[in-house]
Amino acid sequence: MNLNSSGYYRSNGDRLASTVIDGDAVLVDLATGVYYSLDGTAGTVWQMIENGRTVEEIAQRLAALYDTTPAQALSDVESLVLRLLKEDLIVEAAPSEPAAPEPLPDHRSPYRTPTLEMYTDMSDLLALDPPMPGLFANNEKK
Amino acid sequence: MKILFWTELYWPHIGGVEVRSHRLAVALRARGHEVAVVTSHAGIALDDQVWHEGIEICRHHFWEALSANRLDLLAAARRGVAEFKSRFRPEVVQVFFTDPSVLFHWMTKAAWKAPTIVCIPVGLGRLRSGDGTLLQRTLRQADWILAISSAMRSEAIALMPEVEPRCSVIYNSLDPPAESGDPLPFEFPILLCGGRLVREKGFDVAIQALPEILQRFPSANLWIAGNGPERSELQKRATGLGVASSVVFQGWVEPREFAKLTGRCTMVIVPSRCREAFGNVALQAMQMGRPVVAAASGGLPEVVENEITGLITPVEDAAALANAAIRLLADPGLAERMGRLGRQTAARRFAFDTYVDRHEALYERIKSA
Numbered sequence: 001m002n003l004n005s006s007g008y009y010r011s012n013g014d015r016l017a018s019t020v021i022d023g024d025a026v027l028v029d030l031a032t033g034v035y036y037s038l039d040g041t042a043g044t045v046w047q048m049i050e051n052g053r054t055v056e057e058i059a060q061r062l063a064a065l066y067d068t069t070p071a072q073a074l075s076d077v078e079s080l081v082l083r084l085l086k087e088d089l090i091v092e093a094a095p096s097e098p099a100a101p102e103p104l105p106d107h108r109s110p111y112r113t114p115t116l117e118m119y120t121d122m123s124d125l126l127a128l129d130p131p132m133p134g135l136f137a138n139n140e141k142k
Numbered sequence: 143m144k145i146l147f148w149t150e151l152y153w154p155h156i157g158g159v160e161v162r163s164h165r166l167a168v169a170l171r172a173r174g175h176e177v178a179v180v181t182s183h184a185g186i187a188l189d190d191q192v193w194h195e196g197i198e199i200c201r202h203h204f205w206e207a208l209s210a211n212r213l214d215l216l217a218a219a220r221r222g223v224a225e226f227k228s229r230f231r232p233e234v235v236q237v238f239f240t241d242p243s244v245l246f247h248w249m250t251k252a253a254w255k256a257p258t259i260v261c262i263p264v265g266l267g268r269l270r271s272g273d274g275t276l277l278q279r280t281l282r283q284a285d286w287i288l289a290i291s292s293a294m295r296s297e298a299i300a301l302m303p304e305v306e307p308r309c310s311v312i313y314n315s316l317d318p319p320a321e322s323g324d325p326l327p328f329e330f331p332i333l334l335c336g337g338r339l340v341r342e343k344g345f346d347v348a349i350q351a352l353p354e355i356l357q358r359f360p361s362a363n364l365w366i367a368g369n370g371p372e373r374s375e376l377q378k379r380a381t382g383l384g385v386a387s388s389v390v391f392q393g394w395v396e397p398r399e400f401a402k403l404t405g406r407c408t409m410v411i412v413p414s415r416c417r418e419a420f421g422n423v424a425l426q427a428m429q430m431g432r433p434v435v436a437a438a439s440g441g442l443p444e445v446v447e448n449e450i451t452g453l454i455t456p457v458e459d460a461a462a463l464a465n466a467a468i469r470l471l472a473d474p475g476l477a478e479r480m481g482r483l484g485r486q487t488a489a490r491r492f493a494f495d496t497y498v499d500r501h502e503a504l505y506e507r508i509k510s511a
Contacts, residue, residue, distance in 0.1 A: 026220075125269070125277070131150065131157075
């Protein structure tokens with residue numbers, strides 16, 4: 001799978017639902033029920049993909065926000081984007097309007113390699129010991 | 143100590159894990175600990191925040207969010223959990239791992255750092271623990287894994303061998319019974335099964351064994367207490383075998399009433415074909431002085447000592463089950479002796495105070511590790 005570091009990507013909205021909560025992203029493949037989470041730096045990368053940034057722009061921004069080198073950031077962002085492509089979570093997109101420069105924080109945050117966590121066993125776990133609604137102590141609903 | 147319980151279901155839901163976690167929480171509070179519970183509505187409109195018996199219960203829509211892929215509910219639950227953790231500041235978290243709601247615990251680890259004990263109260267054997275599973279993350283990230291039987295400890299180790307040094311067993315326990323039960327009836331023997339009417343419980347095997355038992359003891363009855371999707375199938379099977387008039391479906395029975403039923407029966411049969419994590423029904427039978435006929439499934443042989451407190455039969459072996467029941471009915475002295483020894487074993491080996499002591503000791507150890 002080839003990666004174009006100057007190219008644009010977007011979330012694969014046809015099959016994906018996603019949300020960002022306090023900087024962390026949670027994605028659900030609606031076709032398979034597989035859950036994904038992108039925490040911390042990975043959540044930052046996801047938001048920038050959704051904001052129409054190229055891989056290079058994302059890496060530059062990451063190096064500005066977190067305590068890492070531009071080279072390390074580029075390598076890590078490329079790895080993550082390749083993984084997202086492999087999982088069909090993103091697809092190539094047309095160039096978007098250049099985004100306005102975002103302000104930089106006073107201090108850079110500690111850096112952690114952005115990673116994608118996936119959970120392929122959610123439906124198995126839902127079936128493990130499902131609740132039987134209606135069984136209540138003294139038939140109370142409190 | 144501040145202890146946070148994480149359990150998909152909790153009071154007023156009734157079931158093995160919900161009742162056990164509730165009793166443990168109340169007992170810990172009685173010993174001076176501060177206990178809070180994060181749990182799920184599980185499809186029912188319950189209050190989000192409530193106090194019950196001194197325990198703060200914080201409910202979220204975990205089940206609804208994950209079963210329907212509702213990311214709006216997921217986001218709300220995640221925020222709610224993070225806020226609650228930051229406010230309660232637990233010193234240890236005990237997760238009763240029966241469902242995927244633990245995902246919210248891991249997603250909010252940064253909100254408040256506390257060691258996590260993952261308790262395994264159900265069989266995990268049919269799950270897979272490869273890369274990219276929540277099960278793997280849960281076993282990997284747990285500071286300690288607590289199994290409720292050696293069988294469950296073995297399952298956890300089989301799924302992920304590296305957990306062995308941080309995995310121990312605390313056997314389940316039940317509150318001491320309020321009453322001791324009747325003498326075992328032999329003139330009109332009652333064989334009791336209890337639990338959800340699902341295929342895994344193997345109640346069909348008990349029905350399958352009944353014709354042979356009735357040949358020797360025509361006045362025997364099989365009582366089945368519980369409800370579930372298999373009920374009509376079980377009724378059909380009883381009718382097909384010509385034993386419907388000897389099978390009594392009691393329907394769903396409250397735990398306290400189930401103890402009373404147990405105290406009226408001649409023996410309790412636990413014919414599970416699934417790997418039972420422990421065997422609460424068997425333990426309750428022992429508390430009430432009843433001999434147990436149990437399948438060699440999961441943790442059951444750890445609860446019921448073969449030839450001492452009951453008889454262990456191969457899984458799904460109706461003939462062996464019938465022979466075991468007939469043996470007890472034909473030898474009241476043996477049945478009564480097994481019942482007595484069961485009562486003693488329940489009081490000694492599965493004592494509730496010891497169960498709470500062991501949890502306290504584990505919390506102290508994990509907290510200071």
